[in-house]
Amino acid sequence: MPLPHDSKTASQGIDALESLANIALDGYERLLTLNLQATRAMLGETLAYREALAATRDLHETLALNATFCRPLLDEALSYWRRMNEISSHAQEQFAGVSEVQRAEIDKSIVAFINGFPGSSPQRTNLAVLTVKSAVAAAESALAAAQTLAQPLLEVTEAGAAALTRITASTGGGAARRSDEAPGTQG
DSSP: HOOOHTHHHHHHHHHHHHHHHHHHHHHHHHHHHHHHHHHHHHHHHHHHHHHHHHHSSHHHHHHHHEEEEHHHHHHHHHHHHHHHHHHHHHHHHHHHHHHHHHHHHHHHHHHHHHTTTTTGGGGGHHHHHHHHHHHHHHHHHHHHHHHHHHHHHHHHHHHHHHHHHHHHHHHHHHHHHHHHHHHHHHO
């Protein structure tokens, strides 16, 4: 027995695939742009560092130069990872939205099919229909429970990333201060 809305369902599936492809391409485009910008910035800073390093005359100047260049590089690396996280989170949210809409449409089609099935079938199949309805309800409940459990895990992961960012930033600042103090302790 064919589904009552086969062509409509197929059209919705194709539209969903198109949406998913556009979301993926948009995410890839943003990541590519981010990587190109980061590469250009890193190349320019590396060349500037190389020139400044060639101009140093002793170890104290070299340590001071390292302190000067390390902090901006660390800040840019943290900014890069934050931006990359934003891009991936945005794409993930869009994927989840499309998936949720598709799942709802599929659920409607299945329910419509199951509800139409008993009228055109022998009396014995009512048990099978009730079993399928129960399985669909259980699957929806399991999905809702998984989404409920995933949200705190996502929050903990984001909090961990934020803490790592703070720790890394404070460590980078400490390294820059130690490099600045090194010339004064020996001279």
